[in-house]
Amino acid sequence: MLAIAALILGAPHDARAFCGFYVGKADEPLVNHASQVVIAHHDDKTVISLMNDYQGEPSDFALVVPVPVVLQKGQVHIGDRELFQKIDAYSSPRLVEYYDPDPCRIMDYEMPMAAAGGMALNREAAPSPAEAKALGVTVEAEYTVGEYDIVILSAKESSGLQTWLQQSGYKIPLGADRALEPYIRSDMKFFVAKVNLTEHNRTGLTYLRPLQFAFESPKFMLPIRLGMINSQGPQDLVVYMLTQNGRVETTNYRTVKLPTGMDIPEYVRTDFGGFYKAMFDEQVKRNDMRAVFTEYVWNMGWCDPCAGPPLSRDELRSLGVFWLDDQPGGATPMYRRPGGGPMIYPQPMTGATPVTLTRLHVRYSADTFPEDLIFQETQDQENFQARYVMHRPWDGSPSACEGAKNYFDDLNKRKAHEAETLADLTGWNLQDVIKKAGLSPESQPKPWWQDIWGS
Amino acid sequence: MDAFSSTPKHWTASLADPRLFQIFALGILLAAGAYFRDFSIRPEQVILTFAAGLLTQTACWTLTPSKPRTLRSAIITCLSLTLLLRANNLIAHPIAAAAAISSKSLFRFRGKHLFNPATFGLIFAIVLLPGTWVSPGQWGQDVAIAAWVVMFGMLVTSRARRGDISWTFLAFYLGALALRIEYLGQRWAVWTHQLESGALLLFAFFMISDPMTGPNDRRGRVAHAALVAAIAYAWQFRLYRTNALIWALFIAAACVPLWDAIWPARKFEWTQNGGANVFSANQSSHFVNARDRGADSRRAA
Structure with missing residues (x-):
């Protein structure tokens, strides 16, 4: 999903994910996938974690994010990249596999597969420092955290800020001042990070670790507009919301749950990521790219079936969930169904963990998302997962028993229906689906007129 | 009449x-x-x-x-x-x-x-x-746009006199949103996007326009509309709270008796109930103002 080329100018793509944009010094193309952000929010307190899969030279990395308040050193932290992978795995759209019971007996199990749903993250950027200037730009704070040199700026006018960034070596895209202006007028500050090469080398890591920052502000929003400057097309953003009470939705855009629970043909198993991507594309199209999609809403204490294990208390705390009490950490031990069935974490008897995860996936363009995303936490605690079902047929023979014949009759109808469902969800050509599903051409529904005159 | x-x-x-x-x-x-x-x-x-x-x-x-x-x-x-x-x-x-x-x-x-x-x-x-x-955010662009068209059409054709509060409120509130966009240097697409809220539409045409709870005199209604718009704006853009319009109307209701005391006028009564006035369908019904009230009352009697 990604967009790639874009970074050419430095900023845009990345911006997506983050609430800001990456700026690069070099013109080298940087690879982006979908951006990922984790936001833990409760009582006007927010912890944002920005995941970064920047692939370029560390010396070329830089990131600009509007923030509501000046962040002091203690409010900025280096996160753990693995937690993004875990939370992604836990909340990914999933394909569940069921085996048809022997129609001559009774039995049933299901196997969930984690779905690498085709979404990825995004990151990149390039770097540069700054010299203090009298451009109406104030350096509110300056410090080094982990491998990042960080500057918190406030500005009086956007052109001054743009000049400051340019003189400091940041490659600012054209039109940046126009995009910066509303944030300056709203009295927001700018979090600007670049890589401290000495510190980076000391970590011995080949990648840049996620940045996290904590602040208190009634603004529950994600500034995406900055990332749209000179963007060359739609961008993907996945937001993981961790809240105490319920599902999170956007208040200024429609929040839509993805189609879920559908039966789809078996062959999808070989390319579930491709299926999910096509389905998401189709849903985006049907909603004119004007909706935010809900992929997952679940209490963090359990899952069923699980695409990945729930995060432990320590892991949640590390992602900014500050309201968990100090009980010992660790999720309930994983439980497997007898017979090698699907992985589930049962709902704890002690009650739900006070953390709800809402996974929102949005594809946006400058035209269809004129405003930043504004969120609200609802009281809705109903669980939701993007889940697709695949039935494995029984491999017996129609002559095995009386019930077997009926079973195979029904099976053919079911397969035809699954093919139609798949074509409808993804916008794929039904003929192609039928072919790939290994169904005979007769499986497709006859045109209504075919039987009129008998042919 | x-x-x-x-x-x-x-x-x-x-x-x-x-x-x-x-x-x-x-x-x-x-x-x-x-x-x-x-x-x-x-x-x-x-x-x-x-x-x-x-x-x-x-x-x-x-x-x-x-x-x-x-x-x-x-x-x-x-x-x-x-x-x-x-x-x-x-x-x-x-x-x-x-x-x-x-x-x-x-x-x-x-x-x-x-x-x-x-x-x-x-x-x-x-x-x-x-x-x-x-x-x-539940409405979406197309539904909201269609609804605006219907609402405006209804309001215009009914020529409801107490519809003045809907127009006044929209003028104040949308004006404030426009000024904010101008001040922030945002694109006008933001303004039109903000109109896509079906909640705003319901609010303007069905809630603040409720003749039973609004001020009786036209001047009172203007003051009321301005106050509601101001509270809603502050609620949303200063306090960053949700449901601004609903809270604003709830809070501003406390001031309606004040407006009625400053600018007294006859209280609104619905005139349905069987007979009443066909005329009001075209002319005012719904939002009959103080001067019409006398006639309506007589008819009702």
Whole structure:
């Protein structure tokens, strides 16, 4: 999903994910996938974690994010990249596999597969420092955290800020001042990070670790507009919301749950990521790219079936969930169904963990998302997962028993229906689906007129 | 106008009541929302809302036996609640509906009820009832645009005189949004995007325009509209809180008696109830102003 080329100018793509944009010094193309952000929010307190899969030279990395308040050193932290992978795995759209019971007996199990749903993250950027200037730009704070040199700026006018960034070596895209202006007028500050090469080398890591920052502000929003400057097309953003009470939705855009629970043909198993991507594309199209999609809403204490294990208390705390009490950490031990069935974490008897995860996936363009995303936490605690079902047929023979014949009759109808469902969800050509599903051409529904005159 | 009003066709008189058009418009919105959009309102919730709201209304009649009896206002309240209130349980809607309708009897000042019932029901629910919320983003661009067209068309053709508060409010509020966009240097697409809220539309045409709870005099209505717009703006863009419009109307209701004291005028009465005036369908009905009130009262008598 990604967009790639874009970074050419430095900023845009990345911006997506983050609430800001990456700026690069070099013109080298940087690879982006979908951006990922984790936001833990409760009582006007927010912890944002920005995941970064920047692939370029560390010396070329830089990131600009509007923030509501000046962040002091203690409010900025280096996160753990693995937690993004875990939370992604836990909340990914999933394909569940069921085996048809022997129609001559009774039995049933299901196997969930984690779905690498085709979404990825995004990151990149390039770097540069700054010299203090009298451009109406104030350096509110300056410090080094982990491998990042960080500057918190406030500005009086956007052109001054743009000049400051340019003189400091940041490659600012054209039109940046126009995009910066509303944030300056709203009295927001700018979090600007670049890589401290000495510190980076000391970590011995080949990648840049996620940045996290904590602040208190009634603004529950994600500034995406900055990332749209000179963007060359739609961008993907996945937001993981961790809240105490319920599902999170956007208040200024429609929040839509993805189609879920559908039966789809078996062959999808070989390319579930491709299926999910096509389905998401189709849903985006049907909603004119004007909706935010809900992929997952679940209490963090359990899952069923699980695409990945729930995060432990320590892991949640590390992602900014500050309201968990100090009980010992660790999720309930994983439980497997007898017979090698699907992985589930049962709902704890002690009650739900006070953390709800809402996974929102949005594809946006400058035209269809004129405003930043504004969120609200609802009281809705109903669980939701993007889940697709695949039935494995029984491999017996129609002559095995009386019930077997009926079973195979029904099976053919079911397969035809699954093919139609798949074509409808993804916008794929039904003929192609039928072919790939290994169904005979007769499986497709006859045109209504075919039987009129008998042919 | 008396010549018109003397026409005793019962059915035309009924059609004269603008509340019927409101019920029609809200019903269409609800159906469209449920069909084209996932409004996440369950059929049981709709049924329970109406059951509780209408039962409460009939119960309240025993408290004020002399008033004309019609369920039209209660139906509008129930429709507004089902359009705006969301809940993850079945008890929130009926309780909110009962609270909304009974607020008309419980919170009164000089013969007028203080709160628009749907507004009261929403605030009551989101503050006191667990598992409730309002989804301002649920409408989507196309539905909201279509609804604006219908609403404006309705308002213009009905020439409702108390519709002035809708226009005044929209002028103040949308004007404030426009000034903010100009100040921030945002694109105008933001402004049009902000109009896409169906909640704003419901609010402007069905809640703040409620003639029973708005100020009686035109000047009072202007002051009221300005105050509501100011509170809503501050609530949303200074405090960064949600449900700004609903809270603003709820809070500003406390000032309506003040506006009525400063600019006294005759209280509004619905004129449906059987006969009344065909004329009001074309001319004012619904939002008959103070000077017409005398004539309406005579007709009602």
